[in-house]
Amino acid sequence: MSTPTILDTIIAHKRREVAERQSLVPAKLLEQSLHFGSQPLSLCKYLQRDDLSGIIAEFKRKSPSKGVINAHAPVERTTLGYMQAGASALSVLTDTEFFGGKNEDLTIARRFNFCPILRKDFVVDEYQILEAKSLGADAVLLIAAVLSGEEVLRLGRLAKSLGLEVLLEIHSAQELDAALHPDAVSLVGVNNRNLHDFSVSLDTSGELARLIPAEYVKVTESGLRTAADIEALRAVGYRGFLIGETFMRHSRPEKACAALVQQLRATEAVTLL
Numbered sequence: 001m002s003t004p005t006i007l008d009t010i011i012a013h014k015r016r017e018v019a020e021r022q023s024l025v026p027a028k029l030l031e032q033s034l035h036f037g038s039q040p041l042s043l044c045k046y047l048q049r050d051d052l053s054g055i056i057a058e059f060k061r062k063s064p065s066k067g068v069i070n071a072h073a074p075v076e077r078t079t080l081g082y083m084q085a086g087a088s089a090l091s092v093l094t095d096t097e098f099f100g101g102k103n104e105d106l107t108i109a110r111r112f113n114f115c116p117i118l119r120k121d122f123v124v125d126e127y128q129i130l131e132a133k134s135l136g137a138d139a140v141l142l143i144a145a146v147l148s149g150e151e152v153l154r155l156g157r158l159a160k161s162l163g164l165e166v167l168l169e170i171h172s173a174q175e176l177d178a179a180l181h182p183d184a185v186s187l188v189g190v191n192n193r194n195l196h197d198f199s200v201s202l203d204t205s206g207e208l209a210r211l212i213p214a215e216y217v218k219v220t221e222s223g224l225r226t227a228a229d230i231e232a233l234r235a236v237g238y239r240g241f242l243i244g245e246t247f248m249r250h251s252r253p254e255k256a257c258a259a260l261v262q263q264l265r266a267t268e269a270v271t272l273l
């Protein structure tokens with residue numbers, strides 16, 4: 001048998017964690033959350049607004065590839081600062097074991113912000129979709145590398161029935177073919193990071209852009225650092241730019257976000273001349 005990759009380890013752990021949580025807080029209880037009565041915001045719509053940057057700013061304390069990135073930034077100040085800086089939306093990692101996040105980070109971000117929030121986790125079970133809704137998320141991530149086409153359809157339909165938008169994450173043309181269901185998916189995210197070996201290349205987004213049908217909002221994820229990175233990928237059709245480490249590396253991540261938005265505005269001003 002081949003040695004398990006980090007992704008295999010994360011998924012095995014996630015299945016155990018979900019089973020445990022489910023026995024502690026049954027789905028019926030989640031459904032009593034006030035958020036079940038509220039109308040989510042559309043991530044697609046926010047990313048298509050001309051007055052916003054398209055940046056989805058991520059709150060991420062650590063990762064298996066980078067170790068601890070930022071152990072101290074408070075979720076309130078950081079997420080509110082991201083939005084004040086001109087981000088279009090937020091991504092909050094709720095995985096604890098590998099990314100140092102928690103569900104409470106999302107509920108706090110929800111309380112402080114009036115923008116779409118993506119719940120970033122490794123979804124393997126319907127329970128996690130109900131959980132995302134109960135925490136106040138507007139969108140969920142489904143990762144093609146860990147789900148069959150049939151699972152994407154089933155989980156995506158449930159998300160849609162609750163008003164949540166689905167961002168389908170892919171890393172190859174094969175994953176796109178296997179998992180893209182118009183019934184279940186609204187946005188396609190190309191992860192520039194290979195989740196098996198952690199190598200990062202923005203060319204992945206460059207190459208896959210033309211394969212994604214026009215009706216899906218295109219998002220590019222991971223390894224984005226500069227205004228030039230964003231502008232190059234905007235030019236080939238991307239409308240969402242998911243950025244974590246570039247911001248979280250700073251002691252004040254929201255200031256790094258503001259600096260990038262400034263750079264983008266400056267580049268735009270030059271293009272408009």
Ligand SMILES: O=P(O)(O)OC[C@@H](O)[C@@H](O)c1c[nH]c2ccccc12
Binds near residue numbers: 242
């Ligand atoms: O920190 P970066 O390189 O800007 O990447 C952000 C985001 O794309 C990354 O955190 C991510 C993309 N897909 C994921 C799936 C699970 C956990 C994390 C991720």
